Amino acid sequence: MTEPLLFADIDEPGLNTLDVYARRGGYESLRKALTSTPEAVLHELEASGLRGRGGAGFAMGKKVSFLPKGSMDKYLVCNADESEPGTFKDRELMQKCPHMLIEGIVIASYAAGASRSFIYIRGEYQLQADMLDAALVEARNAGYVGENILGSGHSLSLVVHRGAGAYICGEETGLLDSLEGKRGNPRLKPPFPANQGLYQGPTLINNVETLSTVPTIIRIGGEKYAKLGVETSTGTKLVSVSGHVQRPGNYEIELGIPSREIIYGLAGGPPEGRQVKCWFPGGSSSPVLTAEELDVPYDFNSLAQAGTMLGSGAIIVVDDSTPILDVALKVAKFYAHESCGKCTPCREGTNWTVKVLQRIEDGQATPMDLDIMASVQEHIIGNCLCVLGDAMAMPIGSMIAKFRDEFEVHIESRQLSPVGASRALEVAGA
């Protein structure tokens, strides 16, 4: 692993203050960017090959270039509604190094020609929002945010907006509706936010980690950044490892290293005497992989080839002490609870799935229910207004496909034993 970029100074005491951040070279990238043209900055971003760190993995430079040219009001929105189960990397970034995000936002807004920006932060992140607010005051006073930044003629307003606790507001168009003061429901796409986003204006939406990477790219240059990682997944990535590992936490890795190295090497693997049963490579919405698939290189394309996705970069490890049914029920309940209810397949499909899983849990199911549930997942995938429905259907579908035996054993043993009997038996039998 090369030197960390985002986490280089992350544990430096006081890094959240402008003083320490500036001493560590903070806002130098902004100065550098503002001395060149927005086109040149955009060129660096495109050259870096940086892919969005929020979940979809769309090339960031390309996204910026999609914004129409012209003098209309353009917006930049930072998606800090980090709500995907297992994901906590943005939290650490905002809490320990808020100025890096602010610097990234100002540089990106310069490239995109945006004059108003917002950080939409998850409501539960109260501490982080307070830290951002404090950092923003410092940045404003220092002239990094506001009118005519550093005499460049570029102006940017920046507002930290706190969400109210809905997962769906992390979906970019749901976020925009919420930011506009409406119920946070996803919008129909097209039009895409780059053309018609916030208040109908062209809008660039990026994740915290993506924007926090921007100063680094400007500092070392896009082409040099692109040399890190592998061809289609450049650079470094923060990975949140959680679940049954000995050293859970955020790790900055170079994309393309074997997943085993993260789970076992960095996070220490499952506790003594336990085995990995399955793992989510990119948050709870990614299809699960098994212990046999631990050597998949951790990058966008390799994971896609393995039938899953890198998503938000949150690895959740499940060991053999946990019945797969518990995992499925937890995941399904989360998405059924968070479904906004706007489109039919997601609203009804997530709800249906929970009810069937609950019935399995209660010993009222037959193996036929597994077929029904698998087909329900197929009916959800690709048919929804946004990706929330898929976010449940993909992992549940993968669990049924990969752990069908365990589900069946569970169904049968449940039918035999009285409801509420000890579960140790079933787990052992799995």
Place this chain on the structure above:
Amino acid sequence: MPRPQPRTITFTIDGLEVQAPENSMLVDAAKHGDIEIPVFCYEPKLGNPVGACRMCLVEVEGIPKLQTGCSTPVKDGMVVHTQSERVKTAQNAVVEFLLINHPLDCPVCDKGGECPLQDITFGWGKGTSRFIEPKRHFVKPLELSPLIAIDRERCILCYRCVRFSQEVSEDYQLVLQERGAHSYVTTFDGHPYVAPFSGNIVELCPVGALTSRAYRFRARPWDIEDAGSICTLCPAQCNVSFTVRDERVVRVLARQHPDVDDGWLCDKGRFAYQAIHVEERITEPLVRDGGELRPASWERALQEAAAGLRRAGPRTAALAGGASTNEEGLLLARFMREGLHSEHLDTLAGLDPAELHRLSEPELQATVPDLEFAHTVLVIGTEPVRDIPILDLRIRKGVRRRAVKLAVATPHASSLDAGARLALRYAPGADAAFLQALAEALYGGEVEQAARAAEADAEQLRALAELLRTGGEEIVILYGQRVLAGGGAETLLKLARGLNLHGHDGAGLLAVPAGGPNGRGLLEAGFAPGYGPGLQALPSGETAALGAEGIRAALDAGELGALYLLHTDPLRSELPHEQWSAALESASTVIAHASYLTDGLRAHANVVFPAESYAEKEGTIVHPDGRLQRLRPAIGRQGATRAEWSVIAELAQLCGLDLGVPSGSAASQQLFDAVPFYAGLTLEEIGGRGVRWQERDAAAAFPAPSSGRASAQATRPIPGANGAHPPTPTPISLWDAPEVEFSPSLKFLHRERVSA
């Protein structure tokens, strides 16, 4: 603004080459090839598609994912599949998903038999369900409002009602609460959904979740018949369809006319049908006997009325209003002029027909759709939601979807203020003074002083003038006819000339008639002092033709003996109550056609003939933009009620005049023959959609108005002339009507009026 004129493209759908307008949504484009793509949430009237129900998923070649047909614009050469395995699987799946929480209580559901969910389940569903879990439950049904019941278990969350409330009527009352499968439609804090257009959500609902409380359990679709006609409860003249069961109107639905109502109805139009079948309705002739009105035979009533009219002869006056048809106006005018030799006929509005003549020139006429496509709309002296509700929605649509620049100038705060670029106020009664001040502002005159006379803000007047000058040439002025008094008409014409509205397509004037829902028709049929059919000025006789105010004064002075009231009651109008009460008291004979015994009639009428309700009437009426529309009877006349044209004809006969109308259609024919610019019209041509006479060749026969002609009754006080505006009564609300008062379900909206 230029109307959209899409080019026609060719695309392939299910192997069929189909031509459709470019960029129309696939679900609409498919219809050109007779292919139906099922939808629930898609409804173009509600604005942009939302793609929520996912029922319309189709396969478009070149796009990997299935696309929603409701939101995919069709392009040249597109290849679409609606019958592939993939699409069918998705359609089956969506139907299955929609039904898992639906109670399937079709046998007891009002919607059963006319339910899109039933139809689509039948056409695109699998017919089986694999869902065996308990369904979602809600307390039901609940009163969403006194008019609407909501059954949340039946709701498929298509968002139509919420979008209507948020984006069409803009009352912002309906919202969704909770999330996911627990979402439900409600209002903030559970307050009743009371709004002028609330009933539309019942018709929009694609399932039985929102039902009309007035119609609930009254009929099943196989019990009923539909009958198309026109609602004549206000000048908007919306096209409606009466649902009839056993000779009773049990429901009113919109009959969607893009040039009239855009497919919406106000709650009065939707629910006031109930007043057709109430005890308060007059269904037999009444004659005053021993100081009280008592039921009488037709023979006696006709004899009594004829005797009174014969006695008064030329000292008779007639006032018409309400839902009087053109034919009734024409026949009554003929009876008055030819039978009784009286020239005193008018509507209660008492407007100068010479001025109305000049204002109704075809070249100056704006249409209803013009309100939506204009660059600028100026609403002046009228509150559309009160006077002509459906235009309120049309104006909102223009502002919201086509960025029409709206200016509102009224004496009172308007519900359109929120969407207006400019909202101006002036003193009640100062309409003419305000118009004068606007003219000064437009033509660089002395604004300050003129503004002071109207008690308006000079700065805002200048801003309005600027908006009218620079906002684009297509300007529509929607005005209440109240503004015409006291020289307002002259100024309005001057403004129209100055703003170049004359002969400019998409621009012009649109009046909200003050003389009742068919005010324009009555004028064109010749029911106006000194003006015959087709706005032809009559040679003035020995005595001047009196207008409404003249009639009142003459009655008061004992110069007139008899008064004929056709669907109108001065004591239910905004005219001074006491003065009219005295005038009616002085009349020796008062003959009325009425559906309900309103104050003036109860106290003063000698003979009351039962009036047909609008669901029973035949004839024609004229929309404020010149569209002749046809009334067709949906039910038989109630009780002993007779066709009113025949009542007038019989009375004329008894007074020695043969009007020569053997039938209702003969009366219409007489009208078409009498009005030169209706020449050649037939009832068939008017048909179900109506026809604007301005668009026919015969419009050339519109008599050129002689500008500056001394009017028959030009002597009116000019408001503000002596420093004070004349006292003006509060305008009568649409809801202040017997139809509202006597409809069991609308009654709650009625307010007792405090008479001045």
